[in-house]
Amino acid sequence: MIICINGEFLADDKAKVSAFDRGFLYGDGVFETLHSYEGKVFEWSGHWRRLESSAQFIELKLDHSSEEIHGWVQELLQKNDLLRKEAAVRIEVTRGVSTLDYAAEPDRPTWVVFVKPVDRVEIETWQKGIRCGSVEASWLSPQLSHHKTINYLPTVMVSRIAKKNGWFEAFFVDDPGYVLEGARSNIFIVEKGTLKTPPLRGAVLAGITRQTVLQLAREAGIPVEETMIHRDQLFKADEVFMTSSIVEIAPILEFDGRKTGDSSHPAISSLQRAFRRRIQTI
Ligand SMILES: Cc1ncc(COP(=O)(O)O)c(C=O)c1O
Numbered sequence: 001m002i003i004c005i006n007g008e009f010l011a012d013d014k015a016k017v018s019a020f021d022r023g024f025l026y027g028d029g030v031f032e033t034l035h036s037y038e039g040k041v042f043e044w045s046g047h048w049r050r051l052e053s054s055a056q057f058i059e060l061k062l063d064h065s066s067e068e069i070h071g072w073v074q075e076l077l078q079k080n081d082l083l084r085k086e087a088a089v090r091i092e093v094t095r096g097v098s099t100l101d102y103a104a105e106p107d108r109p110t111w112v113v114f115v116k117p118v119d120r121v122e123i124e125t126w127q128k129g130i131r132c133g134s135v136e137a138s139w140l141s142p143q144l145s146h147h148k149t150i151n152y153l154p155t156v157m158v159s160r161i162a163k164k165n166g167w168f169e170a171f172f173v174d175d176p177g178y179v180l181e182g183a184r185s186n187i188f189i190v191e192k193g194t195l196k197t198p199p200l201r202g203a204v205l206a207g208i209t210r211q212t213v214l215q216l217a218r219e220a221g222i223p224v225e226e227t228m229i230h231r232d233q234l235f236k237a238d239e240v241f242m243t244s245s246i247v248e249i250a251p252i253l254e255f256d257g258r259k260t261g262d263s264s265h266p267a268i269s270s271l272q273r274a275f276r277r278r279i280q281t282i
Contacts, residue, residue: 001080001114001116002076002079002080003015003076003112003113003114004072004075004076004111004112004113004114005017005110005111005112005113006110006111007064007068007072007111009075009076009079012114015112017094017110017112018097018110020097020098020099021094021096021097021110022094022095022096022097022098022104022106023092023094023095023110023112023150024094025098025100026102027149027150027151027152027153028058028094028095028150029058029060029092029093029094029095029109029110029149029150030051030054030055030058030060030092030093030147030148030149030150031051031090031091031092031093031148031149031150032047032048032050032051032089032090032091032148033088033089033090033245033246034047034073034088034089034090034091034245035086035087035088035089035118035245035246035248036073036077036082036086036087036088036089036115037086037279037282038083038084038085038086039074039077039078039082039083039084040282041070041073041089041282042208042245042279042282043208043212043245044066044070045066046208046211047091047208047245048066048069048070050148050206050208051091051093051148053147054147054148054149055093057146057147057149058095058147058149060093060095060109061109062093062109063108063109064111069091069111069113072111072113073089073091073113073115076089076113076114076115077089077115080115082115082117085117086117086118086119086120087115087116087117087118088115088116088117088118088245088246089113089114089115090112090113090114090115090116091111091112091113092111092112092113092150093109093110093111093112094109094110094112094150095109095110096108096109096110097110118246123246123247123248126168126247126250127247127248127249127250127251127272128251129250129251129252129253129263130167130168130169130242130250130251130252130253131166131167131168131252131253131254131255132162132167132168132169132170132171132182132242132252132254132255133162133165133167133170133171133255133256133257134170134171134172134173134179134231134255134256135158135161135162135170135171135172135173135183136172136173137172137173137174137175137180137203139154139157139158139172140154140172140180140203141154141203142203145180145181145203145204145205146200146203146204146205146206147205148205154183155183155184158170158172158183159183159184162183168250169182169183169184169185169242170182170183171183171187171255172203173231176230177230177231177232178198178202178228178229178230178231179198179229179230179231179234180198180202180203180204181198181203181204181205181207182242182244184244185207185242185243185244185247186198186204186205186207186209186210186242186243186244187229187240187241187242187252188210188213188240188241188242188243189229189233189234189237189238189239189240189241189261190237190238190239190240190261190267190268191233191236191237191238192238193222193223193238194222194223194224194225195213195214195217195222195223195224195225195267196224196225196226196227196229197210197213197214197224197225197226197227197229198226198227198228198229199226199227199228200226202228207243207244207245208245209243209244209245209248209249210243212243212275212278213243213249213271213275214226216271216274216275216278217271219274220270220271220274222267231255231256234252234255234260234261235255235258235259235260237260237261238261238262238267239251239261239262239265239266239267239268240252240255240260240261241265241268241271248272248275249268249271249272249275251263251265251268
């Protein structure tokens with residue numbers, strides 16, 4: 001596997017960052033995970049804008065342009081023989097290398113970009129339906145949740161809870177019982193023909209797939225509401241699903257051990273088809 005560090009293309013056993021990198025020391029950085037289909041990255045501009053906005057939030061000045069990084073990604077896909085396949089692309093930028101001063105301003109950020117094949121058969125299995133469950137929203141930081149920082153310990157911890165419970169994904173539920181988002185996904189329900197998803201004013205990341213699904217629904221004439229969703233609604237809704245760049249759209253058939261939605265999920269199937277058509281247009 002070839003990895004790109006600061007524009008240098010290296011074999012993974014030679015690709016190293018400093019032990020004093022602030023990404024390693026403090027989780028001081030931002031990242032994006034993207035999905036590439038036969039060499040074409042889905043929603044590059046949306047992901048780039050979110051990387052810029054996350055970087056701005058942590059006062060990290062990006063020293064490479066969208067065009068340069070897109071070029072690195074293309075070169076990585078080519079060098080790793082992924083131009084004809086599907087791949088996950090990870091772009092990570094840390095504040096760089098510093099001493100033990102929390103507020104240090106290193107000379108330049110550290111960029112690490114890598115690609116990894118993704119298995120369509122596995123994705124299609126998830127797209128048939130998954131089991132999920134809830135974790136406490138107190139894991140979330142209201143400040144950080146709107147940005148994609150590499151400070152991911154809450155995600156790591158709740159993903160461990162999910163794994164122990166046999167869930168594909170853990171969803172953050174707050175004290176009054178509202179579902180905010182998943183550890184690495186957004187949530188939607190279909191209720192009496194209306195597509196609903198929690199608004200971004202809560203501790204919710206502006207998912208790129210969330211945005212695409214909202215757009216596809218509006219184009220299909222499906223009424224859309226960005227509104228709080230209570231956990232109890234999951235068991236009464238017609239359909240429940242999650243979205244993320246890698247998984248795309250996956251129906252949630254069970255939540256905290258209880259059946260959710262309708263297993264034939266016609267609205268989800270039609271959104272999945274529209275999503276596939278959107279991918280063809282990249
Ligand atoms: C916390 C969180 N919410 C939502 C998402 C989904 O975002 P996207 O659709 O851009 O992949 C992610 C993706 O990793 C995430 O980490």
